[in-house]
Amino acid sequence: MGPTIKIENLTMFRSQRQVLDRVTMTVAGGEIVCLLGPSGSGKSSLLRCVNRLAEPPVGTVFVDDVDVTTMDVLQLRRQVGMVFQQVALFPGTVADNVGYGAALQKRSLRQRSEQALSPQDITHLLHLADLPAELAQQDSHALSGGQAQRVAIARTLATEPSALLLDEPTSALDPASTKHVEETMLRLRQTLGLTLLWVTHNPDQARRVADRIVLLVNGRLEDEGTPEHLFREGSTHLAATFAAGDLE
Template sequence: MPSPRFDITHFSLSRHGMPVLADVSFYVDPGEIVCLLGPSGGGKSSLLRCLNRLTEPPPQTIFLDNQDVTEMDVLALRRRVGMVFQQVALFPGTVADNVAYGPGLQAESLPPEEVSRLLALADLSAELAGRDSQELSGGQAQRVALARALATEPAAMLLDEPTSALDPAGRHELLALLASLRGQVTIFLSSHILADVERVCDTIGIIREGELVLV
């Protein structure tokens, strides 16, 4: 599935009647890696969630390949735009069970060799396929969640604070993995650590007092 272009146009968002983001406009070319940087509660995660309508955005503010996301079938949109949450929640069962979960929802089986390919793409050994998902380290769980999201062959990925629970080595490994996907998948990630993301992102958007500034 070709990676898409996103256009965000005059996007504003309020929470409990209070403005969070005001008149945000920018675009993302296919295959780029974009980081939204800013303090907790500043609107980074809220904007990410609007990109695939986990939070409903205002109409005519977010476009995926020139199509208003609010007019798209929401399930089809989420198949194209996957998300990995800050708090990784793996399902009970094996690593392979988790990786195969998304295709299973679409009545598609995932053969063992495809599970191995996805684990390798997430920089994990195929030997982990049979391991209990609850026995993984934080870094391993984060990468399994990424492999699970990639299993549905999304054109774009949203990653909310993907490095927040990782040690420095784990952060370096995950960011190197994301960099290896440049050009194949359009990637948005949020963070509050500039040093972590500046070396892998094509564009960095700093959210400050409700406004977004691209650097």
């Protein structure tokens, strides 16, 4: 089961503007929490504090009760993988891309130092990301957007993370590819017990995939609870945050 991610009192400024204001929240082990909010509400900023791409002046992030600032940063980023909206694949084959992170860290799935992943490892990782083994030798630039995002997911999984930070991983994808990535993530949580903190500005996506939703507005935690709670009749928080059309 993945780790618990606990965020306490996170406060952050950018160019003298407050982007996070005393945010406290928890993602339990194996839970999917969606961080939902409009553009500029601080979602990416919060996510980046979890794996120390940003180090906030106030507040603490704990992964299984360990303060992340006391952890080795590479160890932290292996344990807590990240998937971005903009997929950056390198020139080369799919297999090159999937093996890249693990080779860089000189640590393959089977702990053989300084070796790239075996073809079996690549096949396994492609399978986890719901891609066919035949794709391994394909040129990475010849992929569809949806395939490229799943290759990026396979690459992230190569370092065997127990939690994932997802920063709008489907917002550049068409609806069918979006559904596919959602299904892949739900299955990964089911089979590997991954803890997922999933940023989205799409209320419908949050409703589909989240165990719990945290609503972030102007850097502040505005509301949190199950999808049923957030979308309950008469609740004003979501409606005040998103245009009515976004909620249909």
